[in-house]
Amino acid sequence: MMRRHWLLVGACGWVLLVLVFASKFINFGFRMPDDYGGRPELLNWTFPSIKTVKPLPEQLVQKAASQSSPAVTQLFSIQSSGGLAEVELSDWHSVTVQRLQLLSSICRNSSLWNLTHTPLRKFVLDRIFVCDKYKILFCQTPKVGNTQWKKVLIVLNGKFSKVEDIPENVVHDHERNGLPRLSSMSDAEITERLHTYFKFFIVRDPFERLISAFKDKFVKNPRFEPWYKHNIAPAIIRKYRKSHQDTGESAGLHFEDFVRYLGDEPGRQHLDQQFGNHIIHWLTYTELCAPCDISYDVVGHHETLELDAPYILKAAGIADLVSYPTIPPGITRYNRTKMEHYFSGISKRDIRRLYARYQGDFSLFGYHRPDFLFD
DSSP states (O other), rough: OHHHHHHHHHHHHHHHHHHHHHHOOOOOOEEEEOOOOOEEEEEEEEOOOOOOSSSSSHHHHHHHTTTOOBBOOOSOOOTTTTSSSSOHHHHHHHHHHHHHHHHHHHOOOOGGHHHHHOOOHHHHHHHHEEETTTTEEEEEOSSSSHHHHHHHHHTTTTSSSGGGSSSHHHTTTTTTTTOOOOGGGGGGHHHHHHHEEEEEEEOHHHHHHHHHHHHHIIIIOOTHHHHIIIIIIIHHHHHHHHHOEEEEOOOOOOHHHHHHHHTOOTHHHHHHHHHHHGGGGOOOHHHOTTTTTSOOOEEEEEHHHHHHHHHHHHTTTTTTTTTOOOOOOOTTTTOOHHHHHHHSSSSSHHHHHHHHHHHHHHHHHHHHOOOGGGG
């Protein structure tokens, strides 16, 4: 009887050893729908610890390439439920420096000059929000999580004590949120701030950003902005839909119509004048923030926001004062399946025209041309 007992104990021990050994080679996944309504993607709850080693460039580019990412700067896959694995912020500084070096290099490329430079007119200065107390300028770029950054600045300006306390309807109400725009200041004040304040903005894969803008403004329209569906969409349909049998509001704007409108240079300019500032959701980053004409300190990427957000807070000297709101797992990941789905019915000619419009954004921020859409 005693012998059988010890044999059972021994067998259990071997089973435990086998399980421990196997767990080192097996990741247990959980399927979770992505934030944009595409197919569910596999998110791994286990993620190896990352410790970057300087010098970084070749290692980081290889890491990005191994993940089949369209962005050179999308360096780490967003896979853990609790956020990214630990990375030293001092190491992430090397990544941000590389981004600025690439930006500077492309800005000097004369062949892309018209796509990368813009005058510092009032329209650009309207996009830049000011926090004088901590000497920060933030240029908002729609569809990259800029609402959360505005909440951070609202707290810093003292309007609310915590980002969680800020009502959503206040964030975008520029009469109530306590965020002054750079355009509201004198020329001397603007110049001083542009030269002395910490300046940053966030970018995202240009085509994914367009898909997000299309869904938000013409499909979901969550903020009850009726002009997108009732004024802008019908105007685009009338001019760009090949078949005009169903041009009424009930038919709705198709992504194909949207792409054809965006790629029509210079034919869309008359419509853009008619639409006014509502077009900011699909303007280029050059048109919005003038990255070649303003010397920004950090350019964050939506795809690596889990690392960029804490780095920006630390670089701006405000990490101990405010936190960036929690980022839902997987929400910032690049989604090739979604990209293929939206562009599946669009002609290669229209895709080429669209890319020509946003080529400056792809080049300035290291995003690869999506060749899989052109094949």
